Amino acid sequence: AQSVTQPDIHITVSEGASLELRCNYSYGATPYLFWYVQSPGQGLQLLLKYFSGDTLVQGIKGFEAEFKRSQSSFNLRKPSVHWSDAAEYFCAVGASGGSYIPTFGRGTSLIVHP
Amino acid sequence: DSGVTQTPKHLITATGQRVTLRCSPRSGDLSVYWYQQSLDQGLQFLIQYYNGEERAKGNILERFSAQQFPDLHSELNLSSLELGDSALYFCASSLTTSNYGYTFGSGTRLTVV
Numbered sequence: 001a002q003s004v005t006q007p008d009i010h011i012t013v014s015e016g017a018s019l020e021l022r023c024n025y026s027y028g029a030t031p032y033l034f035w036y037v038q039s040p041g042q043g044l045q046l047l048l049k050y051f052s053g054d055t056l057v058q059g060i061k062g063f064e065a066e067f068k069r070s071q072s073s074f075n076l077r078k079p080s081v082h083w084s085d086a087a088e089y090f091c092a093v094g095a096s097g098g099s100y101i102p103t104f105g106r107g108t109s110l111i112v113h114p
Numbered sequence: 115d116s117g118v119t120q121t122p123k124h125l126i127t128a129t130g131q132r133v134t135l136r137c138s139p140r141s142g143d144l145s146v147y148w149y150q151q152s153l154d155q156g157l158q159f160l161i162q163y164y165n166g167e168e169r170a171k172g173n174i175l176e177r178f179s180a181q182q183f184p185d186l187h188s189e190l191n192l193s194s195l196e197l198g199d200s201a202l203y204f205c206a207s208s209l210t211t212s213n214y215g216y217t218f219g220s221g222t223r224l225t226v227v
Contacts, residue, residue, distance in 0.1 A: 032214075034215060042220050043204055043218030043219050043220045043221055044204070044206075044216075044218040046216070046217075049215050090157065101159050101162060101172065104157040105156075106156040107156065
């Protein structure tokens with residue numbers, strides 16, 4: 001069975017600083033990987049996804065993520081954080097082939113200090 | 115606005131009662147997914163429908179049921195409600211059954227008192 005671990009429950013950064021949110025997955029084959037963001041009172045919005053090919057994936061809002069098979073990781077990064085990035089971030093893993101429902105991590109809450 | 119509409123946004127009800135949550139998928143999407151989000155369980159997949167038929171089941175209790183209608187909107191029925199059913203219930207939709215990324219609604223917050 002697939003699983004996702006987001007080791008950090010909370011991350012605090014200063015506005016303008018760089019950001020890296022960690023995600024480790026467990027899956028026996030090539031996974032489909034996703035990052036979603038949830039702002040307060042809102043649903044989840046897809047930031048980016050990885051299916052195959054280039055292991056560095058660009059997403060919306062200036063985010064990127066890198067798939068590292070050897071480390072079973074799919075960390076999310078942003079070079080300069082804005083106050084509006086404060087939100088809950090969820091990593092998810094799905095089975096390749098597309099027909100399986102993704103499993104979500106427990107989320108990382110990002111706090112941005114001015 | 116994601117294009118996925120969920121009603122109502124908030125619902126407060128008593129234990130033992132039954133409620134119905136409604137979801138209209140994004141235009142053109144055939145697949146609907148229901149998720150429950152709570153502090154202790156995180157985001158849990160409940161059930162998926164595709165073009166009116168049930169396609170996948172997750173951690174859905176027997177007290178819960180869902181259906182997707184010919185116009186593709188979906189309803190999640192929760193009965194014999196317990197305090198522990200208090201949570202955010204999200205609906206998501208996608209074009210097909212493939213998990214290439216979902217569009218989520220803004221959720222229904224259910225409070226059972």
